[in-house]
Amino acid sequence: MLRVCGIFALFSLCLLFLAPPCSGGNILVFPVDGSHWINMRIILEELHARGHNITVIRASSSWYIKEKSPLYSSITLEKEEAIEDFFDAFIKEQIKVQREGASLSSFFRLNKDFLSMITHAHVLWCNATKDVFENESLVKQIFDSKYDLILTDPAMSAGLVLAKYFNLPVVLNVRWITSGEGHFVLAPSPLSYIPVPGSGLTDRMNFIQRLKNIFFLGIIKFQQWVMVGPIYDEFCSKYIKGGCDIVSLLQQADIWLFRSDFVFDFPRPTMPNMVYIGGFQCKPAEPLPADLEKFVQSSGKHGVIIMTLGTLVNALPKDVADEIATVFSKMPQKVIWRHKGDHPSTLGNNTLIVDWMPQKDLLGHPQVKVFVAHGGTNGVQEAIYHGVPVLGIPLFFDQYDNLLRLQERGAGKIIQLSDFSGHTFEEGLKDLLHDSSYRQNIQRLSRLHKDKPMSPMDQAIFWIEYVIRHKGARHLISEAYKMPWYSYHSLDVLLLLLAVLMVLLYSIYAVFRFLCCRRKRKTKTKQN
Incomplete structure (x- = not known):
């Protein structure tokens, strides 16, 4: 009995030392x-x-x-x-x-x-x-x-x-x-x-x-x-x-x-x-709700496209939403679209409209092929974490700059609203779906992102x-x-050095001028 109590005490002491310190701030x-x-x-x-x-x-x-x-x-x-x-x-x-x-x-x-x-x-x-x-x-x-x-x-x-x-x-x-x-x-x-x-x-x-x-x-x-x-x-x-x-x-x-x-x-x-x-904020994906998992699995070999424009955009203009829905209806993929406005009149049977989606769990699902997004920092970083290429439609703030960084690395494409049409949207989707380099590039970024000591x-x-x-x-x-701004940029030092240089150059000029004038005077005196 004493031996058992001793082992238990030793085990408890080990757990105490292994527990991370908490300062309770x-x-x-x-x-x-x-x-x-x-x-x-x-x-x-x-x-x-x-x-x-x-x-x-x-x-x-x-x-x-x-x-x-x-x-x-x-x-x-x-x-x-x-x-x-x-x-x-x-x-x-x-x-x-x-x-x-x-x-x-x-x-x-x-x-x-x-x-x-x-x-x-x-x-x-x-x-x-x-x-x-x-x-x-x-x-x-x-x-x-x-x-x-x-x-x-x-x-x-x-x-x-x-x-x-x-x-x-x-x-x-x-x-x-x-x-x-x-x-x-x-x-x-x-x-x-x-x-x-x-x-x-x-x-x-x-x-x-x-x-x-x-x-x-x-x-x-x-x-x-x-x-x-x-x-x-x-x-x-x-x-x-x-x-x-x-x-x-x-x-x-x-x-x-x-x-x-x-x-x-x-x-x-x-x-x-x-x-x-x-x-x-990124974490491994968790299982989807049963109804959503069933919809995702029904996509078969073609996979799923997911689309959301973030928490701040409730609805796109009606004509833009109709064009997006038309393009989605032509795709062999299933589509999950977070959209809070009126349902587009051109909505296809392959498209599921939702008020909310478990974004990180969908991005981590192997059936998801493309992420259509506005380019917010959270969404872009989650796409990198889970290795899903992004078709970006930037709307405001930092979104274009975020998406540009993905595009430069060959992990996404940008369609600006000024250039948006059914044709450009469809071409963008097809590029990301059929050109394997986009997925390879963003999965490389995912590996780099996760390869850290902490x-x-x-x-x-x-x-x-x-x-x-x-x-x-x-x-x-x-x-x-x-430091004042002029000291931070060493402008005061540069001005001093410039002043010293100007004085030095002027001094050299003055000496040469004096010597030249003196020589001229001597020459003139001899001639006289």
Whole structure:
């Protein structure tokens, strides 16, 4: 009996040592709603499973972020206006303008509408966050809670201002910031081979394309300095002693959990506090519901095409939906199409319309041959993870740039709305179905993505817990954020060197002139 008890005690001790350490941190979360929340929630599920205490700051008009959850407690801020209706109108206008065709006027209309929508969203979030600073009991509650860090998505940067006010370490769940892609505010970004978001360029640019790249950088700088920056400058000056600057707050963040990787993105310079977690939300496929599995298996040797344009697009224009349905009806494949609008009149018997689909489980099914998608980051990364080629119909934001990266690697094709027709859609589908190189290329990307010493999710959790254990990661933060722009680019040094060179050249010129004049005077004296 004693021997059995001894073995049991030894076994229990081994389990104790094998269990991963859990610091049980106290984490304040300031997320962004919509598809960004889907990403954040996946991280919160893992943090909760590891014993961390989580508090989420949400808006009263939130789309997806529930007030009550087994994962977290919440602090609800009153928001004067829901952005959802405004955003829905913006999407419809974007689709309408794109369908009119590519032109200079449509380009400026699209960018004007985009900047107006983004500015409006930032104003709403700043107004909602004022409730925290002006509520003394809430301020005391947050101070008394002694949070270890704030985990925030800097696409809306009010969370950074809160971190500054409460003097908390910052971990960013990030790809986008207030003025575009996050790398451009933290890491060196030579415009000769790093494409600016929205430019539609790759890392191989000729002279005209590099000129275009600089133009698009100008749009990003205009967005930060003229449209968005002043909103936060006013916000900071009112609530932060001495004021603050959003760009500097971004550069001071302890860890950037960056939702990308270099299987997907073009190679570029980075920084030591940037941790790449692209595809962290991807998981192996689970069995489909019985009715869906039956439909998929009925496709036989031809397989299945799946189509979804994301959570934000409820319905395409009727004529576009009818053309898509007509093309699908001609295909020997079965089709599963997430579509919330009226059913197209040309819908074929091979097409199943659904309000929702288990996207990752379908992408991981061996019968799925092609993924028709809008090019959102989540969908593209899941397609890479499961090795399914993508026919992309980009609608707005980063979607064209995401799909371009797949197209450049031979793993997908793009059809822009301005070029969309039944013919181009059918040709695109046939190319991906019958040219095996697309599937081979994306399966190669899938193998590269999975061949890592640590999963992206484990990386994310490790670095969050690292910040908790060490109360920040200041040793990984560059001092560049303290430097004025002219010092960062060494313009002051270049000007000094240029001045020294000019003085030196002028001195040489003056000496030669003096010697020449002296010689002329001597010659003239001798002649006289």
